[in-house]
Amino acid sequence: MLLKRNDTLYVSDMDGTLLGSDSLVSKRSAEIISDLSRRGALITVATARTPATVVPLLSETFTAAPAIVMTGAAQWDRTPGKYRNVHYIPRADLELIIEVLGRYGIHPFVYSLDSPSFLNVYHAAPTLNPQEKDFYAARCHLTLKRFYLGSCAPDLTRIPLCYAVGKHDRMFAAAEELKRCEGVSLSCYYDIFDHDVAHLELQAAGVSKAAAVLELKAALGVKRVVAFGDNLNDLPMLAVADCAVAVGNAFDEVKAKADYVIGPNSEDSVAEFIRDDFDR
8 A cells, every 4th residue: 555755753862863973963964964854754853862952953953743852751843842752750760769869879861841831840968970071061052951060950840861971881870770670761872982881770660752742643643653763771772663774784683673773873864765765
């Protein structure tokens, strides 16, 4: 059966997939995706990032579908610039997360959604580790979020995300313990530039890129999903896609689960695959 052109949703991870080696959307990728979107293609991203970094990264790229942000904890509607479909971590589960991480010497960034379009980010420790310093330095100047270092979140009822970064052994050890907690959904994965470092994201139970993709698929009424990824945290999303695509620089585990392996993120590979699939 032939599908209408708007019956396919294209969903791409950002870092290491849509973004090039410079961690930016190339001019050519932006042009291709913008042109296809204006022709009716439904293209979006699914990322661990918040809109504070997604918005500037996609500033030259037109897309019509909502972006999946914070690893599926929310969607970002680009036209009004507001969050929607937010999933908050229950307070008891959040307190457990903070307690378990504390035993491993991990102090997460705690994200509080205190308005429809703005995040406050709290970090309770008096100092930052080197990876946290880099993370903060790259984001402290951005709009759409504000950091409070050395402070605890005053309201624990509107927290969609806890995020930690540091040496991989500590992160994966904490993740293993938290996997046994029924009220917690987590993603722990290596940094794409430094495999001694790992990222740990924690959300409410049931939250994931995969769940968010299926939620968006139903909301848009499309019949087919094409998903692109490179890292271990993309595997669940690729598993629920009708067509799973790994970029050439992806981890071997990701390539093994993909229907197609395309060129690397440095060569506009995602945008070109979408163009060819859409035009086909």
